[in-house]
Amino acid sequence: MATNISPTxxxxxxxxxxxxxxxxxxxxxxxxxxxxxxILCALLARGHVLLEDFPGxxxxxxxxxxxxxxxxxxxxxxxxPDLLPSDVTGTYIFKRQxxxxxxxxxxxxxxxxxxxxxxxxxxxxQAAMLEAMEEHQVTLEGKSLKLPEPFMVIATQNxxxxxxxxxxxxxxxxxxxxxxxxxxxxxxxxxxxxxxxWERHQEEPDLACLTNAEELxxxxxxxxxxxxxxxxxxxxxxxxxxxxxxxxxxxxxxPRASLALLKLSRAKAALEGRDYVIPDDVKYFVRxxxxxxxxxxxxxxxxxxxxxxxVEDILRRTPVPRDP
Numbered sequence: 001m002a003t004n005i006s007p008t009x010x011x012x013x014x015x016x017x018x019x020x021x022x023x024x025x026x027x028x029x030x031x032x033x034x035x036x037x038x039i040l041c042a043l044l045a046r047g048h049v050l051l052e053d054f055p056g057x058x059x060x061x062x063x064x065x066x067x068x069x070x071x072x073x074x075x076x077x078x079x080x081p082d083l084l085p086s087d088v089t090g091t092y093i094f095k096r097q098x099x100x101x102x103x104x105x106x107x108x109x110x111x112x113x114x115x116x117x118x119x120x121x122x123x124x125x126q127a128a129m130l131e132a133m134e135e136h137q138v139t140l141e142g143k144s145l146k147l148p149e150p151f152m153v154i155a156t157q158n159x160x161x162x163x164x165x166x167x168x169x170x171x172x173x174x175x176x177x178x179x180x181x182x183x184x185x186x187x188x189x190x191x192x193x194x195x196x197x198w199e200r201h202q203e204e205p206d207l208a209c210l211t212n213a214e215e216l217x218x219x220x221x222x223x224x225x226x227x228x229x230x231x232x233x234x235x236x237x238x239x240x241x242x243x244x245x246x247x248x249x250x251x252x253x254x255p256r257a258s259l260a261l262l263k264l265s266r267a268k269a270a271l272e273g274r275d276y277v278i279p280d281d282v283k284y285f286v287r288x289x290x291x292x293x294x295x296x297x298x299x300x301x302x303x304x305x306x307x308x309x310x311v312e313d314i315l316r317r318t319p320v321p322r323d324p
Contacts, residue, residue, distance in 0.1 A: 008218055008221075008222070009215060009218035009219045009221070009222045010222065011222045011223070011225055011226070011270060011275055012273070012275075014044075014219055014222060014223070014270040014271065015270065015271060015272065015273035017210075017211070017219065018040060018044075018270075018271045019271075020210055021040060021069055021070065021210055021211070022036050022037060022040060024069045024207055024208055024210055025062075025065045025066055025069050025207070027205045027207060028058075028061055028062075028065040028204055028205050028207060029058055029061060029062050029065055030185065030189050030192050030193050030196070031185050031186065031188075031189035031192070032058075032062070032182065032183075032185075035062070035180055035182060035183075036062070036066075037271065038178060038180060038284075038285070038288060039062070039066065039154070039178075039180070040066070040267075040271070041264050041267040041268055041271065041285075042152070042177050042178050042264065042267075043066070043070075043150065043152050043216075044216075044219060044220055044223055044267040044270070045177065045220075045223070045260070045263035045264050045266065045267045046150070046220060046263065047152075047176075047177025047178065047260060047263065047264070048133050048152060048153040048154070048155070048175065048176050048177055049152075049153075049154045049155070049176060049177065049178050049179075049180060050118075050155050050156075050157065050173070050176040050178070050179040050180070050292065051154060051155070051156045051157070051179075051180055051181070051182060052156070052157040052158075052159055052179060052180075052181055053156075053158075053159065053181045053182040053183065054158065054159065054160065054184075055158060057182040057183070057184065058182060059116075059154075059156045059182060060076065060114060060116065060156075061204070062154075062182070063076075063112060063114040063154045064076075064114070065204075065207060066112060067111070067112045068207045068209065069207050069208065069209065069210055069211075070111075070112070070209075070210070070211055070212075070213075070216055071209045071210070071211055071212035071213065072110075072111035072112045072150070072212075072213055072216070073110045073111045073112070073148065073213075074110060074111070074112050074113075074114070075107035075108070075109075075110035075112075075113050075114070076107070076113075076114040076116060077107050077108075077113065077114065077115050077116065077129075078116045078117070079115060079116060079117050079118050079119075079120045079121035079125070079126075080120055080121060081120060081121065081122065083121045083122075083125050084125060085124055085125050085127075085128035086106065087106060087125070088106050088107065088108050088125060088128050088129050088132075089106045089108055089128050089132065089138040089140060090103065090104050090105040090106030090108070090109065090138070090140065091103075091104055091106075091140065092104070092140065092141055101141075103140070103145075105145075106138075108129070108132050108138060108147065109145075109147060109148065110148065110151075111148055111149075111150055111151060111152070111213055112152050112154070113151075113152070113153045113154070114153075114154050114155075114156070115129055115153055115154070115155035115156070116155075116156050117156055117157065117158060118155040118156065118157060118168065119157050119158075119165045119166055119167050119168060120165055120166070121166065122166055123166055123169075126166065126168060126172065127172075129153070129155075130172050130175050132147060132153075133153050133175050134175055136149070136151055148213070149213070149217055150213060150216050150217055150220065155176070170251060170293070170295060173292045173293065174254055174256055174257075174292075174293055176292065177260045177263075177264065177289070178260075178264070178285065178288040178289060179288055179291055179292040180288055222270070223266050223267055223270050224266075225275070226266040226267075226269050226270055226274075226275055226276065226277060227275060227276040227277065228262065228265070228266065228276070228277045229276070229277070229321075231321040231322070232265075232277050232278070232279055232282065232321060233262070234321070235279055235282060235318070235319075235320065235321050236258050236261045236262060236265075236282055237258060238318050238319070239261070239282070239286060239314060239315070239318050240252070240253045240255075240257050240258045240261075242314045242317070242318055243257075243290060243293075243294055243310075243311075243314060246310060246314070247297070248296055248297055248310050249294050249295065249296060249297065249310060250295045250296060250297045250298075251293075251294065251295035252293075252294060253289070253290055253293045253294060254293060257289050257290065257293055260285075260289050261282055261285060261286065261289055264281075264284075264285045264289070265277045265281035265282045265284070265285065266281075268281040268284055268285070269281050278323045279320045279321055279323065283315060283320075286311065286314075286315055287308065287311050287312075287315075290307070290311045290314075291307050291308060291311060294307050294310065294311070296310070
């Protein structure tokens with residue numbers, strides 16, 4: 001278990017701490033280092049993640065493993081068509097013996113919440129979840145209740161079987177800092193999954209708890225001191241503005257995308273052992289920050305042009321500043 005932890009965290013120790021966390025999570029999630037690093041950066045940058053991929057690719061395992069290693073309170077919500085907002089946020093129940101109402105908190109009151117198949121629940125329930133993500137609080141019977149810190153949502157979507165689902169509108173997708181795909185493992189990685197399973201004789205490995213909520217909040221605060229050169233900040237602005245000026249795009253990236261790139265690039269710099277951001281830190285996240293925020297013109301759909309192609313072209317055409 002994590003022991004006595006200082007409320008402050010030295011910036012130059014984040015690299016070592018983060019590598020230890022990632023290596024521990026990799027005991028459960030094999031061959032997905034880049035994915036895990038981006039999720040950790042989002043957590044340190046106070047953001048939420050949307051995982052979109054096929055079933056059985058360890059999306060739930062990834063979220064649960066991070067919660068264990070980080071010492072966070074974890075809850076999973078299985079979204080279904082009959083799920084109500086109160087099933088997410090909680091409600092007040094009248095206790096006859098005491099003659100008063102008692103608050104029964106919903107699963108949203110956790111540090112790390114997995115929203116499984118978020119597109120399978122109606123918009124009203126989605127809105128309850130997404131409001132909590134944005135405000136870090138829920139309102140019950142007119143009273144605002146703060147959610148625990150740190151607070152992060154990892155939501156999943158299945159890219160197949162869209163019949164009977166409720167796709168998230170663009171305004172709600174914008175609440176997610178990153179959209180990531182897990183991807184199938186290589187043959188060697190899949191063999192390693194089987195090998196580790198038969199060697200340990202249990203479903204999942206025992207993961208060590210390397211930190212806790214207090215230390216994680218301190219790491220988040222330390223990242224705020226990472227420096228960003230004005231030229232790198234202008235590079236972020238140029239990328240976002242380019243997404244709004246392309247003729248192929250009907251809706252470009254919002255200012256929230258600019259802030260996401262700033263926060264994520266700071267976290268990436270800290271993970272690399274630097275106290276300053278370089279352009280490569282920004283480029284590392286552009287695809288995942290943009291892909292769910294851009295809406296193509298209808299005629300681009302006919303031409304089968306993908307958002308990924310437009311993002312790649314934006315990256316190629318936008319002048320990159322020199323490293324500070």
